[in-house]
Structure formats: structure tokens, C-alpha cells
Amino acid sequence: MNLESNKQIILSRISKACELTGRDPAAIRLVWVSKIQPVSAVEEAIALGAREFGENRVQEALEKFLPQREGVICRIIGPVQKNKLRKAVLAAQAIDSIADLESVLKLEALCEEANKNLEILFQVNASEEATKSGLSMQEAADFLHALPEPKRLVYKGLMTIGKNTGNPEDSRVCFAFLRNLRDKIFNSHSKFSNFTELSMGMTDDLEVAIAEGSTMLRVGTALFGKR
Numbered sequence: 001m002n003l004e005s006n007k008q009i010i011l012s013r014i015s016k017a018c019e020l021t022g023r024d025p026a027a028i029r030l031v032w033v034s035k036i037q038p039v040s041a042v043e044e045a046i047a048l049g050a051r052e053f054g055e056n057r058v059q060e061a062l063e064k065f066l067p068q069r070e071g072v073i074c075r076i077i078g079p080v081q082k083n084k085l086r087k088a089v090l091a092a093q094a095i096d097s098i099a100d101l102e103s104v105l106k107l108e109a110l111c112e113e114a115n116k117n118l119e120i121l122f123q124v125n126a127s128e129e130a131t132k133s134g135l136s137m138q139e140a141a142d143f144l145h146a147l148p149e150p151k152r153l154v155y156k157g158l159m160t161i162g163k164n165t166g167n168p169e170d171s172r173v174c175f176a177f178l179r180n181l182r183d184k185i186f187n188s189h190s191k192f193s194n195f196t197e198l199s200m201g202m203t204d205d206l207e208v209a210i211a212e213g214s215t216m217l218r219v220g221t222a223l224f225g226k227r
């Protein structure tokens with residue numbers, strides 16, 4: 001694996017996709033998905049300028065991202081069991097996979113206790129694949145409207161995983177659904193004044209995600225190599 005050239009390839013894919021769709025690359029954050037990778041790979045990425053990482057297991061996040069490094073953000077991007085939320089709050093600055101009210105309430109209490117703020121993205125299962133977690137497309141809007149006013153939490157937006165068919169075009173409808181939902185929710189209430197983020201697009205479908213308005217790409221394989 002050559003992390004530096006992989007990074008260059010990803011950055012040029014992003015800028016090309018932005019050029020094609022008239023978007024500003026500065027409006028798209030790259031989350032380096034470091035799951036399974038050793039801490040040495042994280043350090044190498046940081047040396048190359050990476051500042052935001054995605055981990056899908058809390059234990060790995062703890063091992064790699066504590067103690068916290070100045071300016072480095074760890075995002076939990078996989079579903080978190082209720083009994084792991086406390087540790088997730090310890091390790092991460094953001095959780096992008098929230099899809100139930102009980103976790104929201106628990107996180108609010110844990111963040112109050114830890115005197116800490118936490119960014120939250122809500123995961124929507126917009127591909128409607130049974131193996132994936134997230135709010136269903138039908139329930140998502142009602143769920144969001146019913147959320148309590150956040151205190152320590154910041155409701156930042158939505159996350160989804162595209163369709164895993166081998167054809168990135170198949171993810172387009174999922175991404176468009178997420179963008180429309182974000183547009184409807186943003187500023188619909190004071191609790192949604194920060195609701196701008198769309199975490200969508202991975203190694204295989206980031207161009208389609210950019211075309212559909214992604215603000216945050218989650219890339220693992222194309223940066224760190226096959227897991």
C-alpha cells in the first residue's frame with residue numbers, strides 16, 4: 001500500500017467529480033476509514049494531512065484514538081450497542097450511525113456527565129437492504145421531527161450506505177433521497193439549525209455521491225487498501 005499515492009488518486013477523483021457537477025471540493029470532507037488498520041497506518045495518514053477518521057467498532061476507536069490527538073477527529077460509523085455508548089463518547093467526537101431514540105437520550109446523559117459535546121448523524125437505510133441498519137425511509141422524517149431539543153448533542157445531518165450491487169449508479173436514488181430529506185429537515189426547527197451534513201459515498205460510489213450532494217465521503221479501501 002502506498003498511502004500517499006492513494007490519497008492523490010482519491011483527491012483527483014474528488015476534484016474531477018466536483019468539476020463535472022459544479023461543486024466546490026472544499027465543501028466535501030474526506031473521512032479516512034481506518035477500521036482494521038493498525039495505529040501505524042493512522043499515524044501515517046495524519047502525517048499526510050488526514051484529520052478525520054472513521055471506525056466502525058468502539059473498541060478499535062479506543063485503541064487508536066485515545067489519548068486524543070490535537071485536531072484529529074474520530075467518527076464512529078458503525079452501529080453501536082447500548083452498552084458501548086459510554087466508551088463511544090470517550091473515544092469519538094462524532095457518531096454517524098444513530099437510528100433510535102434510546103441511544104439519543106443515553107448519549108445526551110453521557111455527554112452531560114462527561115461535560116462534552118458530540119456530533120450526531122442519523123443513519124437511514126436508503127438502500128432498503130435487510131443487512132443494513134438505519135431508520136427506514138418511511139419512518140425517518142417522523143423520527144427526526146420527534147427528537148428532543150439537543151443540549152450536549154449537535155444534530156448534524158444524515159448518513160447512508162449506498163446499494164452494494166457493483167454498479168455505483170444504483171446508489172443514486174438512495175443518495176438523492178438522503179439529500180431531499182436533509183433539505184426538508186434543515187432549519188425546519190431550531191434543533192435542526194446545524195443539520196447540513198450528508199455522509200454518503202465510499203470507495204466505489206463517491207462520484208455519484210458527490211453529484212447528489214455529499215458533504216462527507218467515507219473512504220477505506222481506496223486509501224488503505226483491501227481489508
Ligand SMILES: *Cc1c(COP(=O)(O)O)cnc(C)c1O
Binds near residue numbers: 056077161203221
Ligand atoms: C467500511 C466502511 C466504509 C468504507 O468503505 P470502502 O468501500 O472500503 O471505502 C464506509 N462506511 C462504512 C459505514 C463502513 O463500514
